[in-house]
Amino acid sequence: MNDPQSHPEPSGHRAMLVDRLWPDPATVELGELREHYLAAWPDVADGAVAMMISSLDGSAQLDGVSGGLSSPVDQALMDLNRSVADVVVVGAGTLREEGYGGLRVSAGSVAWRRRQGLSDHPVLAVLSARLELRADDPFLAEAPVRPLxxxxxxxxxxxVRELAEVAEVVVAGDGPGADPVAVHQEFARRGMTRVLCEGGPSVLSQWFDAGRVAELHLSVAGALAGGAGQRIMHGRAGTARPAELLQVLRDGSMLMLRHRVG
Known part of the structure; x- marks a missing residue:
């Protein structure tokens, strides 16, 4: 998903109306969904909530980034999800490609988190095998909370030594990269019970293969992207898993779907 900070900040979730098509069709204020998301969020032992976007023809990108497919309501929904999460997981490549800055939620979300007794912002967890990162990368240098x-x-x-100056570097895998199961165990050890994964496709594929995705929140943009843009995941063939539809929201021509993954 594209970083909401690359777009103008929404004026506030509660001013944004969306059509809930299922269940219980109604027009709802986006902010009304937050308490439900908090109550229904899967525990870290069950897996993460993954949030992605796709065009009608299955592309996860437009002009090389996902942001071209997004909308203000989609960005506000991402901020809402981040506000509920303890930790937001993003692959290093996606952070660079999508132009992430320091991961912050909106002012309204900060106020809500304070009322819940949470820190102002969730922790950013960066997945990187080769550590081709720089201490002055904006998503590290500008982070309001020390990243993982x-x-x-x-x-x-x-x-590892260089990056330890701006982040906590954790080995969570015996090999070239972090193991999804070990990552979730590390989060549980730290008391991070609500995990949001923003991809990208390579990360999402690995986490699906490891059974570490409990819910998929997929925004389907009312656009045909064409070209050779990658899909939201590219796991092994023959690994299809059932998914139960939990919610359908509509904003204009965009559908925002929420599924429980079997």
Whole structure:
């Protein structure tokens, strides 16, 4: 998903109306959904909530980034999900490609989190195998909360030392990258019970294969992207899993779907 901070900040969730098509059709204020999301969020032991976007013809990108498919309501829904989460997980490549800055929720979401006794912002967890990151990358240098960087045992030692100045670097996998199961175990150890994964497709594929996605929140843009843009995931053939529809929201021509993954 594209970082909402690359778009003008919505004026506030409660001013944004969406059509809930299922269940219980009605026009609802977006902010009304937050308490339900908080109550229904899967525990870290069950897996993460994954949030992605796609065009009608299955592309996860337009002109190389997902942001071209998004909308103000879609961005506000991402902020809402982030406001409920303890930790937001993003692959290093997606952070660079989508132009993430320091991960912050909106002012309204900060106020809500304070009322819940939470920190102002969730923790950003960066997944990186080769640690081809810089301490001055905006998503690290501008982070309001010290980020986590999750990697494997083959990560370069010099990069670990450099990045430790701006983030906590955690080895969570025996190999070139972080293992999804080990990542969730690390979150549980830290008391991070609500996990939001924003991809990208490579991360989502690995997490689906490892059974670490409990829900998929997929926005379907009313657009045909064409071209050779990648899909939201590209896992192994023959690994289809059932998904139960939990909610359908509509904003104009965009549908925002929520599924429980079997």
């Amino acid at each position: 960087i999750l990697t494997g045992t083959e990560a370069p030692a010099d990069a």
